Every structure is written in C-alpha cells, then in structure tokens.
Amino acid sequence: QVQLKESAPGLVKPSETLSLTCTVSGDSISDYHWSWIRQPPGKGLQWIGYIYRTGVTTYNPSLKSRVTMSVDTSKNQFSLQLSSVTAADTAVYYCARPRLVGNTSGAFNVWGLGTMVTVSS
Amino acid sequence: QSALTQPPSASGPPGQSVTISCTGTSSDVGAYNYVSWYQQYPGKAPRLMIYEVSKRPSGVPDRFSGSKSGNTASLTVSGLQVDDEADYYCNSYAGYNNVVFGGGTKLTVL
Numbered sequence: 001q002v003q004l005k006e007s008a009p010g011l012v013k014p015s016e017t018l019s020l021t022c023t024v025s026g027d028s029i030s031d032y033h034w035s036w037i038r039q040p041p042g043k044g045l046q047w048i049g050y051i052y053r054t055g056v057t058t059y060n061p062s063l064k065s066r067v068t069m070s071v072d073t074s075k076n077q078f079s080l081q082l083s084s085v086t087a088a089d090t091a092v093y094y095c096a097r098p099r100l101v102g103n104t105s106g107a108f109n110v111w112g113l114g115t116m117v118t119v120s121s
Numbered sequence: 122q123s124a125l126t127q128p129p130s131a132s133g134p135p136g137q138s139v140t141i142s143c144t145g146t147s148s149d150v151g152a153y154n155y156v157s158w159y160q161q162y163p164g165k166a167p168r169l170m171i172y173e174v175s176k177r178p179s180g181v182p183d184r185f186s187g188s189k190s191g192n193t194a195s196l197t198v199s200g201l202q203v204d205d206e207a208d209y210y211c212n213s214y215a216g217y218n219n220v221v222f223g224g225g226t227k228l229t230v231l
Contacts, residue, residue, distance in 0.1 A: 033218070044124070044225040045159075045167065045210050050218055058218035061122060094166060099178065105155035106212045106220035107172035114166055 002027040004095045004112035012089075012119050018082040022095030022112060029053045029073045031101040035108065036069065036080045038091040046091075050104055051078050058104070085119045092116050122215050125150065125223035132229040133201050141226045143194040143211035149221055151192035155214035158187055158196045160207045161225075167210060171196060198228070206230045 008020045022034070036048040049059040051069040059067045063082070071078040082089060093115055096108040126144040133139040143156065150156055156174045159167035169178055171187035174194060184199045194213070198205055211223040 035220075037222075045212070045222040047212070047220040047222060060219070099169065099172065104218040104220070105153070105157070105173070105214045107155070107157045107169060108159075108167075109169045109172075109178055111166035111168075 002097065002110055004097065004110060006093060006095050006112045006115040008093065008115045008117050010115075010117065012085055012117060013121050014086055014119055015084055018080075018085050018089060018117055018119070020080045020093055020095075020115065020117070021077050022079070024076045024078075024097075029071060029076055029078070032097050033102070033104050034071070034078045035096045035098070037094045037096055037108070039094070039114075040088070040091040043091075047106070048080065048082075087119050090117065090119045122149070122219060122221045125211055125213060125221055127209075127211060127223040127226045129224070130227045130229065132231055133198075134231045135201050135203065137201050138197060138199045139201060139228065140195050140197045141209055141211075141228070143196070143213075143223045145192050145194075145213050145221070147192060149213040149215040150189065150194050152216065153214045154189065156187065156189060156194040157212050158185075158194075159210045159212070160205075161210065162207050170209075201230050203230050 033050040066083045068081040095112045097110040099109040158171035161167040174189045175187040
C-alpha cells in the first residue's frame with residue numbers, strides 16, 4: 001500500500017526558502033502527477049502544484065513566481081521549494097497522489113500525514 | 122483562479138440529510154465533470170469521498186452522493202451519523218492541469 005511522508009524543517013525565517021521533501025513508499029514514482037497542497041491554520045486547502053516523473057510541472061498561478069518542484073526518481077522522492085516566505089506561508093503542507101496514473105483532475109486519494117511549517121523569526 | 126465558494130457551515134440532526142454546495146465558474150466547475158469532495162477531521166489529512174462529480178471510491182458509504190448543475194456542485198450526506206461531523210472541501214479541475222479548492226464547510230450533526 002502506497003504511503004507518503006513529508007519531511008521538513010518545521011521553522012523557517014521570513015524571506016528565506018522553505019524546502020520540503022515527500023518520500024513515496026510502497027510504490028514507485030512511476031506515471032503519477034504528484035502534488036503539494038497546503039492548509040494554513042484554521043483555513044482551507046490550497047493546491048500548490050503538480051510534478052510528473054519527467055520533471056514537468058504545473059504551479060498554482062498565485063504561487064508560481066515563488067514555487068519550484070523537483071523529483072528524484074532514484075530516491076522515490078519529490079520536493080517543494082517556496083522562496084521569500086512570509087507568515088502567510090505558515091501552514092500544514094501535504095503531499096498527495098491522484099487516484100489514477102496520468103490524472104490531473106484533482107481527485108487525490110493518497111495523502112501524506114502533513115507537516116506543519118511555521119514562518120517566524 | 123479564485124477559490125470555489127462553499128457555505129462556512131451546515132448542520133442537521135442524525136438520520137436527516139444535508140446538502141453542501143460548491144460554486145465555481147464556467148472555467149472550472151461548469152466546464153468540467155471533475156469535481157471532487159473531501160472529508161477532513163481535525164488534525165487529519167483529507168479523505169477523498171467523491172470524484173468526477175458523483176463517483177464514490179471504494180469504502181465510501183453510499184450515504185454520500187454528489188451532483189452538479191451548471192457552475193454549482195453539491196455533496197449530499199443522507200442518514201446523517203455522528204461521525205459525519207467534519208470539514209468538507211470541494212475542488213475542481215480548472216484547465217491546463219490546474220486545480221482549485223473551495224473554502225470548506227464545517228458540518229455539524231446536531
């Protein structure tokens with residue numbers, strides 16, 4: 001059974017770059033479009049973007065200028081970098097997988113547990 | 122892309138039905154039959170309950186159903202149970218591999 005696990009520093013200083021990694025176990029990165037989704041405390045979900053195993057990405061237009069995603073198929077991992085962070089980027093960050101190979105419709109049936117990232121000096 | 126619009130709260134007594142709406146635009150909800158619904162308990166990751174407007178993943182009770190009319194999708198929970206009390210989120214495909222979520226609805230079982 002596929003499992004996702006996010007790893008992150010937990011605390012990031014304002015104006016710095018947030019870096020997260022999602023490790024996939026129980027399956028290979030294969031042909032899915034892997035995603036990052038975040039949720040500020042007490043607020044709703046926000047889709048951040050997709051990355052495919054070839055490195056092709058799609059980012060949320062509202063975050064596009066600050067987001068970089070990458071994939072390491074040899075380690076079965078994909079990563080998120082968010083630059084110039086502010087307090088507004090404080091959130092639980094989830095990695096997620098769509099229910100079908102090649103699917104980008106937003107139906108995510110596998111989620112990591114989430115990791116809380118706080119932006120504070 | 123703007124977030125989809127959901128009512129902040131919904132409620133109903135056990136055994137009754139409740140419907141949660143999710144309103145988008147002709148560029149997302151109205152354009153594609155790719156609306157999903159998620160259930161989220163406090164401190165937990167979301168769980169997919171409905172995909173492609175009205176399809177249920179295996180393991181989701183048939184008390185949960187989805188529909189769509191124009192730019193508005195709906196999630197109906199029938200035969201409300203205490204453990205249905207949670208936050209519910211919709212999302213929609215918005216073209217060019219983009220996805221947009223709703224703001225969430227807190228469902229209370231009275």
